Amino acid sequence: MTTTSAGASPRADTAARERGLAALRQRFGDRYVDSTALREQHANQVTWLANQPPDAVIYLETTEEVAEAVRICADGGLPVIAFGAGTSLEGQVNAPHGGVSFDFDRMKRIVAVHQEDLSCTVEAGVTHRQLNTHLRDLGLFFAVDPGADATVGGMAATRASGTNAVRYGTMKDNVLSLTAVLADGTVIRTGSRATKSAAGYDLTRLMIGSEGTLGVITELVLKLHGIPEVIAGGVVQFDTVAAACQTTMEAMQTGLPMARIELLDALMVRGVNAYSKLDLEEKPTLFVEFHGSKAAVDEQSALFGEICAFNGGGAFAWSASTEERNRLWRARHDANWAGRELRPGTEGASTDVCVPISRLADIVTATQDDIRETGLIAPIVGHVGDGNFHVGLLVDMDNQQEVEAARGFVSRLNRRAIEMDGTCTGEHGVGQGKIAYLRAEHGAALDVMKAVKATLDPAGIMNPGKIFGP
């Protein structure tokens, strides 16, 4: 493959852009907003990456409106940046080349729940907590649960996962099909409601993880699961992260159907103790959960306890009490914020790598050594059943030396993961933060991605500056 200029910034002139913005303002009236405050709210605000606001924000209500708005942007050479909840961690919602933020706050309709098929059809602006609140009374749930209350459209765009992925898979595995608007305003539906198909190229999976660079996702058919009869979980603590990782690997190898298995290192435990009023020992800790019948959960918990003991873990204290469990998992989901409280006033940078589970103990240990040697403050949390973990860097952005040290650390971490035949991102996506590592990870395959991008978005208006280049 020859390299193509994917992600090139639109070449349209300023006058054309102005005409495009005027046309959007005329078409969408008070649903077109360009106040500085709102524009800044629609760019990155959650990490140490810069805040790069769009020229304007529009609030869309239907797929047809999205298509119409994309056509106007195409005419004006205006970048199109889809915006869900704004919780992406690698700058996916930034507008480095300006353009228009497509806000999905008015596309939160749960179109249909297909109970007999264990699926539902929803608009892209629906959040996973909104959906699960709606589903609870039906005895169903949607399994993908990133820490923030992200929209399902944004989750699909970044191929998000979360704590349940070890059992239920990532967005890749939980979207049956989707509706998307392409760079020329064409609306496509990538599949049917059948649970499997061999009818041509898998455009559903091509769109999932494309971060808005190929099209704007407007509607999805999602896979659902029945709420388990019993949900039980608990915590177990270890003297070393290596022992916790070994325990995780052995639990996976025995085929224990872990619903969740999450690692917090000692520093992260200190953070959640303070933030979420827990009283855990400050040691490497696994949060685990089992789903199933009473008998199955009892059996699984007992077996897991044996594996923990074998690896020098403490007592595995577990319970099926909803209240206790929710308290624990809320704390886990708030870890990102809890971590930041460890060093108020700093910027957080939650980085994300994933390796084959056999290398997990090696990379976590090497990463902790690197953190120590670099003199950074950086708690670790991990979806360790997937070999995926996050380092929550807490950086004093006014200290240039520290910022540089942190950048060096992130670079070493990503290259370490790639050298172990892993990936520079397990679930946060590339956005702006991981662009530098894709050549090392993908080699010539990166040129294939660029060729596909150049074909479906020749003018480079779909979320430019993400995945492929600045």
Next chain:
Amino acid sequence: MTTTSAGASPRADTAARERGLAALRQRFGDRYVDSTALREQHANQVTWLANQPPDAVIYLETTEEVAEAVRICADGGLPVIAFGAGTSLEGQVNAPHGGVSFDFDRMKRIVAVHQEDLSCTVEAGVTHRQLNTHLRDLGLFFAVDPGADATVGGMAATRASGTNAVRYGTMKDNVLSLTAVLADGTVIRTGSRATKSAAGYDLTRLMIGSEGTLGVITELVLKLHGIPEVIAGGVVQFDTVAAACQTTMEAMQTGLPMARIELLDALMVRGVNAYSKLDLEEKPTLFVEFHGSKAAVDEQSALFGEICAFNGGGAFAWSASTEERNRLWRARHDANWAGRELRPGTEGASTDVCVPISRLADIVTATQDDIRETGLIAPIVGHVGDGNFHVGLLVDMDNQQEVEAARGFVSRLNRRAIEMDGTCTGEHGVGQGKIAYLRAEHGAALDVMKAVKATLDPAGIMNPGKIFGP
């Protein structure tokens, strides 16, 4: 998207092709074969579709050799058709435009088994039975099991599944990454050994199901599972297919982790009784299997028995005896051949559709009515947990009227599935047999597929005449 000439037959002149064939003969010596018998063996032989032999067959031994051969074919404008076990059912291995069959019989190496990671690296010519024989002593298995002993490369190319898909997923879910040779000879690896990644476009899933039209798959990293502690299964019979389908749907809704749930209609039961020496009543029958611990399997079997009874099913006779179980599932896997014995001397056409499970009873019932009204002999088997089923048409190819009637039936079946928001193929792929239905199923999305095809294979040498057009 504008329509592009994907799948166009290569434009190179005859002289260039002759030079290409001569170059291949010179390079590969006695691994280049062009006898009529062998060429015909390398085209479709398993269905009523025509046998369209390639100009030559070459036996390749490494990814580098495949790349070299593709470059020679590209220079000569020679179509490239990958050939595994030749078991595809929609003419995927045919050479309607001539060209070269790339035989993978010498690429059967199991490169590595990564026990701790529950994955393995294998060459594309490895078959699923070969792999599982190799894995058995390690207590691991590869879950995707089409009826024939297909190669994993071919299974990936057609997005195959099989009886285990309801629990373990299809090839889409069981390939971590793959190595492929593109139309210009570039070798790419589409991912790492990490179990998940958000690092750019999902080229693994783009290649899976592309049927050799984007590149030739040479090596794969496959997901493995631990062999369950207990495997138990059995059969249950019903008076109507509707009752069997309703039972299936309810079992799925309750979240019963069925490992396999297969429907055979009364005619198919007659076929397997005769072919596999079983003595089942000639009634709609479900073959089911449960995987797990002793306690889990007991519990699941009991619950399933209750669902059967509630829906008027007969007694659910199940056993954990390996011998009995193997006899049963061998019979199920031989159903395609057993069906043909119902009418010796005819050609078989195993067609394949998939619908949302809530529509399964409707479509199977409507299809049986259609079979009766059309006067065809066509047993039905189904991976009903997925909403997927096959109709095994037995056609007297010398009776033109019957052939036309069968074609009409297949067309109605596919359109019926698409109208129910299903797909014209759940697992056999498009090949030549399903091309006519893709526009109805995908609409404008088909043009996106064509655009991707035209970008990665501008000369149209990769398996032309498949998926997109004759």
